[in-house]
Amino acid sequence: MSVSQSFKFRYVPSLKWVALIVAALVLLPIVAVLQQAAFVGNDLWLHIWQTVLPDYVSNSLLLMLGVGAGVLMMGVPAAWLAAMCQFPGRRWLDWALLLPLAMPAYIIAYTYTGILDYAGPVQSGLRHLTGWGYGDYWFWQVRSLSGAMAMMVLVLYPYVYLTARATFLEQSSVSMDVARSLGYSRWQAWFKVAVPMARPAIIAGLTLALMETLADYGTVQYFGVATFTTGIFRTFYGFGDTAGAAQLAAVLLLFVVTLIVVERWSRRRQAYHVKAQPRATATAIVLLGWRGWLACCVCLIPVVFGFIIPAGQLLWWTLFEAHVQWSSFWQLAWNSFYLSALAAVLAVCLALLLAYAQRFYPRQSVRHAVTLAGMGYALPGTIIAIGVMLPLAWLDHRINDAFTWLGWSSPGLLLSGTLVVLLMAYCVRFLAVALGGIQSGLGQVSPSLDESAKGMGRNAWDVLRLIHIPLMRSSVLTALLVVFVDVLKELPATLMLRPFDFNTLAVRAYELAADEQLVEAAPASLMIVLVGLIPVLILNRAINRRRQRG
C-alpha cells in the first residue's frame, strides 16, 4: 500500500457520497426544468412559440453579439497595454480597470438612464447651451437594445481584461522578438503572435461575459428589451405559468450549453501549450509622447465610463438628493447582509466538503461530481429560480398533504415560501465561486505536506489542525467574501424567490428604479457597489502578489 493511499480519513466513503449528493443538488434544478418543460404541455407554450419567442431569440443573440464585440474591443487592448507596455498612469490603471466589476449591470443601467435621459444633466446642459427645446434634436436613447449592450460592455469587459492580461503576462515577450526577427513589424507580430497565443484565455473571458449577458435580468427588463430572462420572469409571474417558464428556460439552457461547448472546444489544445518561462529580462515596451497618452486614454475610458461616472452620480444622488429613511434602509441592509452571510457560509462549507472529498477520494465519480457542482455558475438566476422552486414546492405540497392526512393544520410553504428556497438557489449558483477559491487554496497544500506530517507520526486531525487550517484560512475567507458579495448583488433569483414582504438592497434598488425613483434607489445601490469593491481589491492584491513572485 503506497503512502498516499494509506493516509485517509476513516470517513472517506461517506465523504464520497456527500460529494455526489452536492452534485445532485446542482443538477436538480436542471432536471426539474427539463422535466417540467418536456412533460407538461399547454396552449400558452404554443402561443409563446408563435409570438414572442422569435423576439427573445433575436434580441438575445444581438445582445450577445454586441456585448461580445464590445468586451473584446475594450478588454483585449487594455489588457495588452497594461501587461506589456509602460505609459503614464499604467500602475494605477492596471488595477482601476477592475473597478467596474463592482458595478452590477442593472445599477449602471439606471444610473446612466438618470444621466442621459431627457431631464438628466447631459441633455439639460445641452438644451441650456444651445437653446433647443423638446423634439428639436436627436439624442441617443439609452433605454434601448444598443443601450443595454453598452451598459453590459462597460461592466463585463473586466472578465476579458483579467484573463487576457494574465495570459499576456505569461507569454514570453521573446515570442514577439521571434516574430520581429522573422520580418514582422510590431503590429503584425501583435496580430500574428500575441493575440493568437492568448486566444484560448480571451475566449474563456468572453464566455464568462456572455454567460452574464444571458443571465442578466435587471438591465434588459429596465430597458424594455425582451429577452429570455424577461420572458421567463413574465411567464412565471405575470401568467403564473411555470410550465411555460420552464420551457423558455429550457431554450435558454440550450444557449448556455452551446456557449460552454464552444468554449471547451476552443481550448481543446490549450492544456498542451508549452508555457514559456517569463524571462527576468523581459522588458516592457516603453510608449513615449503621444503614444503613451493614447495608451493612457485607451485604458482610462473603460474606467471613467464603467466606474467613475456612475459611482460619482450615485454618490451625488445619495449625498445631496435622496431622502433616505434610515430605519428602513438599515432593515434592508441587515436583510441583505445576513442572507448573504448565510449563503456564503453554506456555499463555502459545501465547497470544502467537495474539495476534500476530491482530495481524499480521487475517484472518477467524485471528480465528475465536483466538475458538475461547478457548473451552476453557468446557469442564469432565472433558470435556477424555477428549477429550485419546482421541486421545493412539490415537497411542500407533499408535506402539507401529510399534515392534512394526519389531521393537523397546514404548516404553509415551509421550504418554497421561506429563505430556504433562496439559500438553495444561491448555493447552486455560487458554489462554483466558492469551489474555485477553495480548490486553489487546497492545491497549494501539497499532498507531500500531509505525508511528511504523517511520517512524523501525526494523525489526520493534527494534519487538519496544524497544516490545513492555517494554510487554508485566507482562501476560505476570500471564498466567503466573494460569495457574500455575489449574493448581495444577485437580482433575478432573489426577485423571484424572496418570501412575501422580504426585501434586500438589490431588490429595493431595482424596484425604486423601476418606479422611476432613480434618486431614491441610489443609497442602496451605492452600498452594493461599495461592498462589491472589497473582492475587487482582494483580487487585485492577489494578482500583484503573483506578479511579484513571477
Place this chain on the structure above:
Amino acid sequence: MTEQQTALLEVTNLTVDYDSTRALTSLDLSLQQGQLLCLLGPSGCGKSTLLRAIAGFQDVAAGRIVLAGQLLSGAGINLAPEHRQIGMVFQDIALFPHLTVRANIAFGLHQWSADDAQRRVEYLLSMVGLAGFGERYPHELSGGQQQRVALARAIAPKCNLLLLDEPFSGLDAALREALVPEVAALLKREGITAILVSHDQKEAFAFADQIAVMHHGEIEQLSSAYEIYHKPASRFVADFVGEGDFIAGQVVDSHQITCILGNISNGKLDFETGCKVDVFVRPDDILHDDGSPIKGHIVSKRFRGTHFLYRIELASGEQVACFTDSHHDHDIGEDIGIKLNMEHLLAFRS
C-alpha cells in the same frame, strides 16, 4: 585593411547603456562570411547585449553596426529588427505553441509564394532531420527536436547572419554534447555565418571557428579556440577558459622564469629580468612523479573515471591541480611528488 573591407559584419566602437549602467564599451568586432563566432563570457559580461544590439532589439548609445555593407545601427539610424535580415534563435526556444512545426518554420516566409515556401520548409525539415514531423505541434517534440525546429525557423528566410542566444543552455548535458557539433556542421555545410552566445567553453570549442572572450562589456580576446586556451591574452581569459591556478614566479632572464615548481624556459619573454610574475598552471601541466623532489600535499580529490583530479597544496601555501591515471589512488592528506611539464609558458605581470 582588405580583410576589413570584405568582412560581412563590422561592429565599430559600439557602446550600449542599460539605463544608467554601461553594458558595452567601445567594442569592435568583425566577422567574415561563413565564419562561426562564439561570444564567450560569464553572465553579465555583455555578450547577450551585443547580440541583441546586432539583432536590433537593443538601442545603441554610440558606434556603428554594418552588415553586408548596410548600416544597421549608428549615426542616427536604428533599423527595426524586422528589416535587418538577421535570423535569431532564442534561449527559451520560443516556438509558437499554437502552430504546427511546418507553420512555425514557414512563419518567416510570409512574403514568399506558397510553392516556394512549401519547398523551403520541406528542405529545412529534411536538413534538420525532421522530415515527416511537419504536422506535429511543438509540445509533441523532444527538447532537441524543438531546438532543431527553432533553428530551421530562424534560417528559413535566408538571412545574412544567424544569431544564437544560448540556445543549448536549456538542454541536458548529453544532448548538448551531441547537438552542438551537429548544428555547427550543418551551418558550415549551408555556408551560414553565425554568432553563438555561450558561457560554456566546451560549447564554444565545439561550435566556433573564432571565439571572442568578453568581460565587463569588452572583448578581451578574439581568436581560435586553440589560441584562447594556450595563449590567453589576459589573466581573465586564462582563468575563465579551462581550469588552472596562478602561482608566483620571478623572471630570471629573457628566457626563463623561476617558481616553486622549478625553472621554466620558453622562447622569448616580454618581461624585464627580476620582474615578479604570476605563472598560470593548468592541471595537464603538472605530472605526478613519485621520484620528484617537489612534494605537495593532497587537499581534495575527485574521481573522474579515466583519471583523478587532485588539488595539491605546495610548500608555499599555493595550490595547483593535477590529473593522474585513475589507478593512482592516493588519500587526502598524503604527500605526493609532482613535476612541471609545461609546453606553453603563461605568465602575467603581478
